[in-house]
Amino acid sequence: MTTQFRSYSINTSSLVFSSFSIFMFAFMMIMVFTFQSSSFGYNTFAFAQNQNQSSYLSGMNFSKSHDVYSKNGFLNTTLVAEYKIGKVGNQITTAMVYNGSLPGPTYHVYPGDRVVINLVNRLNESTNLHFHGMHVSPANNSDNVFLEIAPGKTQQYVVDIPKNHEPGTNWYHPHLHRYTYGQVSAGLSGMFIVEGLEKLLPKPLQNITQHTFAMRDFPFDNLFVTTHNLSNTVASQDRLTVNGEVNPVVNMKSGETQLWRLANIGPENELTVEFPGHKFHVIAEDGSPVWKVWDNDTLFMQSGKRFDVLVTATGNGTFPLRSLNNSLTAPYDFNIATVKIQGNQKAVQPAANIIPAGLIPKRDLNLVNVAAHRVLNFSSNDRDWIYTINNKTFDPNRIDEKVKLGTVEEWKLVNLDKHSSGNIHPFHIHVNDFQVVSVNGKPYDAHGYQDTVNIPTESTVIIRIPFDDFVGKSVYHCHLLFHEDYGMMHSFEVVK
Ligand SMILES: [Cu+2]
Numbered sequence: 001m002t003t004q005f006r007s008y009s010i011n012t013s014s015l016v017f018s019s020f021s022i023f024m025f026a027f028m029m030i031m032v033f034t035f036q037s038s039s040f041g042y043n044t045f046a047f048a049q050n051q052n053q054s055s056y057l058s059g060m061n062f063s064k065s066h067d068v069y070s071k072n073g074f075l076n077t078t079l080v081a082e083y084k085i086g087k088v089g090n091q092i093t094t095a096m097v098y099n100g101s102l103p104g105p106t107y108h109v110y111p112g113d114r115v116v117i118n119l120v121n122r123l124n125e126s127t128n129l130h131f132h133g134m135h136v137s138p139a140n141n142s143d144n145v146f147l148e149i150a151p152g153k154t155q156q157y158v159v160d161i162p163k164n165h166e167p168g169t170n171w172y173h174p175h176l177h178r179y180t181y182g183q184v185s186a187g188l189s190g191m192f193i194v195e196g197l198e199k200l201l202p203k204p205l206q207n208i209t210q211h212t213f214a215m216r217d218f219p220f221d222n223l224f225v226t227t228h229n230l231s232n233t234v235a236s237q238d239r240l241t242v243n244g245e246v247n248p249v250v251n252m253k254s255g256e257t258q259l260w261r262l263a264n265i266g267p268e269n270e271l272t273v274e275f276p277g278h279k280f281h282v283i284a285e286d287g288s289p290v291w292k293v294w295d296n297d298t299l300f301m302q303s304g305k306r307f308d309v310l311v312t313a314t315g316n317g318t319f320p321l322r323s324l325n326n327s328l329t330a331p332y333d334f335n336i337a338t339v340k341i342q343g344n345q346k347a348v349q350p351a352a353n354i355i356p357a358g359l360i361p362k363r364d365l366n367l368v369n370v371a372a373h374r375v376l377n378f379s380s381n382d383r384d385w386i387y388t389i390n391n392k393t394f395d396p397n398r399i400d401e402k403v404k405l406g407t408v409e410e411w412k413l414v415n416l417d418k419h420s421s422g423n424i425h426p427f428h429i430h431v432n433d434f435q436v437v438s439v440n441g442k443p444y445d446a447h448g449y450q451d452t453v454n455i456p457t458e459s460t461v462i463i464r465i466p467f468d469d470f471v472g473k474s475v476y477h478c479h480l481l482f483h484e485d486y487g488m489m490h491s492f493e494v495v496k
Helices: 019-038 043-049 053-057 180-185 222-227 481-485
Strands: 002-004 067-069 074-088 091-098 106-109 114-121 130-132 154-160 168-173 190-194 210-218 237-242 249-253 257-264 271-274 280-285 288-296 298-301 306-312 317-323 334-342 372-381 386-389 401-404 408-415 425-429 435-439 452-455 459-466 472-478 489-495
Touching: 067 074, 074 106, 168 180, 168 257, 168 306, 180 481, 190 210, 190 257, 210 334, 237 334, 257 298, 280 298, 298 306, 408 425, 408 452, 425 459, 452 459, 472 481
Parallel strands: 067 106, 074 114, 106 190, 210 257, 249 334, 372 408, 401 489
Antiparallel strands: 002 237, 074 091, 114 154, 130 168, 168 190, 210 237, 257 306, 271 298, 271 317, 280 288, 280 306, 317 334, 372 386, 408 459, 425 452, 425 472, 435 459, 472 489
């Protein structure tokens, strides 16, 4: 049930222990107690009875994630980032949460919508917001990760979703350099779903039952949440949660086909997802519907990765949805969820007859002119916590790559780290999806576009990126958020 944190060698001198944060945490705890004791008439007595802190705290919890839908082309909402104490599994923990829930609210939007989110920062540190996988403007108060929202401040985000935006599963999380790993680890992430994917399926599947699996490792210890002092977490354990729960139950009827939106919205751990005896039919990757539906027994999902899959229940009984042993962060299998398949009286059409060959026309970037070739070398210095692209750590005031709007570029992504380091680097670029062209010199038969691709150790991945629609400054980076915070991020600017 537990997975282990990726271990970093400890270098305490590179982190300043924040006594101010400890003070704020103590202050917050007092406020929480004061608020709770005044909210019940009989609470003075109850408080006196509950002198044991853990029994008192056991009454508190995170809320369930709410579904928030846009209406008539508009979604106007408030997102409050704050601290909260609650339970993950049976363990009490302090988290950073959006609107009190774990994970944050799930937003359901449609192509053409205007999304207005008032982000209220009630943390004791700065934060901001990124919409991972969305093809939207990176400028001004849209998907702009260069904004910094100070403690106590509110920032209005306005995100205009293009009318031709693809339906699929995306997500949101803080993206402030140096704070991203700590804040996402502590609980800040949520789902952002562009509706309409099932409309691209054959008629019999258009009213299909859907489940979202917002998967993330959790919790860190309480001290980490307020101080981000990593030396506290190196030897600790975490648990995988799905929609805030440990090993939840999913019900299916035998023969039924469901649409599962699988998303790794955690800070760094990889999952190798398997549903024994069943195949995943992938209909969208990273929020992009595929031109070629493919199936596999397992799906490798690094931080940030999404797969929308069709699954047809076979047999009858209880089956684990699990993550397989990987040598990096979880050297053993563990459950993600438990699937209960019940016998179905009604005959259900076998899935093989209705699963489509593809959802969209193929747009092969192998066939287009390439305007520029670039090489990006990723390398790690684990001892000093320095992670670089082309030997440079992130500098928000430097533009690393200048790109012309309306062109397609070919980028060669090279992971210089040795196999023995275990340092894979999941590459992610904002705003613009890409097609993988080759892996280690071998042509890659892409099924569609993606926004995150793993660069294994001692490996080269070549991608082609169309820079359509949006000018402005944005970033690409390694999606192991620890690597990102310690330098492995660069900026690019799209110009006319
Ligand atoms: Cu990395």
